């Protein structure tokens with residue numbers, strides 16, 4: 001990977017993290033853990049992979065992202081705002097009355113959000129249907145699907161993946177955010193998924209397992225999904241919930257956090273200090 005590109009994407013990831021915390025600070029609370037774990041993947045997607053045009057969010061030929069773990073909306077919103085889909089200042093309206101940025105992704109509200117999500121599992125089916133639709137129309141647009149490891153407890157996810165392989169959706173890329181935690185505990189204690197990488201491969205996906213918080217590894221894994229072909233792709237992202245803020249990473253419960261304005265500020269300063 002080119003060093004300049006790596007630096008640019010790492011900075012973009014840092015800016016997304018700052019955007020996530022700006023939203024949480026304005027609202028006082030939010031889904032910080034699962035937003036920060038998926039940030040690096042979103043930075044690589046929006047910063048180097050996805051064919052999108054902020055001026056034409058409805059452009060039919062664009063690549064699409066379905067963040068099926070819809071509670072990570074704040075990470076998607078930060079990436080979209082930084083790309084110019086809507087003004088950065090709007091981030092401060094997260095989850096407020098009348099906002100275009102609800103807690104969970106809503107395609108009818110936010111420019112650049114391609115699918116409404118929040119009921120875990122459903123985004124997987126929707127993304128597979130979208131990828132199938134692109135194929136039927138003969139378009140080369142790709143669909144990127146983000147699923148959480150807790151979300152993988154939903155049976156619907158596996159029905160969708162079975163469909164993707166059967167329909168040979170080489171234009172679908174599943175990004176499985178394996179941060180080991182879900183809403184109220186560790187995934188292995190609640191309903192152990194065992195080896196997700198082996199399972200997804202057994203479902204017919206061309207699968208790699210990487211450090212999902214390493215920009216270079218994410219970039220290389222995504223680059224190899226450009227080839228199309230007959231198999232859908234899966235990238236198992238081994239991540240840390242709350243990545244980038246040590247206190248959030250180490251908090252026992254970091255799914256949705258409510259802390260003081262001073263605390264959000266302190267965390268924001270620790271991130272902005274890393275900008276060069």
Ligand SMILES: Cc1ncc(C[n+]2csc(CCOP(=O)(O)OP(=O)(O)O)c2C)c(N)n1
Pocket residue numbers: 033034035037069071118119120121147148149150151152177179181182183184241
């Ligand atoms: C169908 C459904 N059941 C339950 C919930 C409540 N819920 C929201 S987030 C969450 C945990 C998700 O865990 P995971 O997919 O691992 O997300 P991450 O840790 O990456 O944020 C749950 C159970 C929901 N949104 N939808």
